Amino acid sequence: MYIKKKKNIFLVGPMGAGKSTIGRFLAKQLNMKFYDSDIEIERKAGANIDWIFDVEGESKFRIREEKMINKLTNKFGVVLATGGGSILSLKSRNFLINRGFVIYLRTSIDEQLIRTNIDKNRPLLSNNINKNKKLLSQLFKIRDPLYRSISNFIVDTSNKKVKFILSKILSYISNLNFI
Template identity: 35%
Template sequence: MTFELNKTVVMVGMMGAGKTAVGRAVATKLNVPFIDSDAEIEKAANMSIAEIFARDGELFFRRKETQVIERLLNEERCILSTGGGAFLAEENRAMIADKGVAVWLDADVELLWMRVRNKDTRPLLRTSDPRRTLEDIFNARVPLYQLASLPVKAEAGLSIEEMADRVIVEMAGRPDVLTEI
């Protein structure tokens, strides 16, 4: 099957949900560009996200994130992976709804913890109790992620390819997003 992507698909969800890995696989399967907003921010700043947080703070990072997402939504249609906090900002949600569509990779806390617990690249988890911090972030963010147009349940044991297929099935149910050609 060949598909045409009709608008940019923005992958949203918690850290560790698979936004980058699944997004990249979806883009490959659809033969469309994949862009990671965090990578774009790092490239522009010539610093890692953790370094930006440490030097300039989260508020500065969030402003840059919004600018990058806006620029990317105005460029070619693609699969766009965003950082876990990007969808929290009302301005970002409105831009995504206007110019693209949000796909929420809905992973539970257990799956997320399994994926992020041994990584030191998550600045928000640099606390004395990172598991508890993850749970608190999860509980605060899920009500906003639930506003995404296309939720896709992530489950332990599913491969990246299987998750990508799930996302494509959901996208294909929306002709404004994806059409078979």
């Protein structure tokens, strides 16, 4: 008996784009397992991302992240919210491209500032909004082309409700006979 396996959905985008929030709702809607690569890294390390960044530095964190992306993208029928910088690794980009549908949740710098101000667990950000805006702009210039290069679909999440974003994604994947 042939059982069709659900394909994977990978959410990429900058911090504050809504990957974790949208991912949880999407997984529930599709009856799929949800993973957040940052949470899985913290679970495996027994420490939070801030601590890993402080003690090991960003480069060692990116190695952990690449290994976790490899592990999680090898699963079947999952929705995965990736860390904003995970696409900096060519290996991670290839894992994402080759193992599922990649959806880029795009958002504005201003929206990122609002959303990340709520969540203080962001190792690259400081308490200075002007510095954060400059940093987020620099990250956007580097990362936006990478997100675009691996994405099958782009959804703008700026000033959009979760229901609207979900309906866009569900409409997209239903047209592909995804489920």
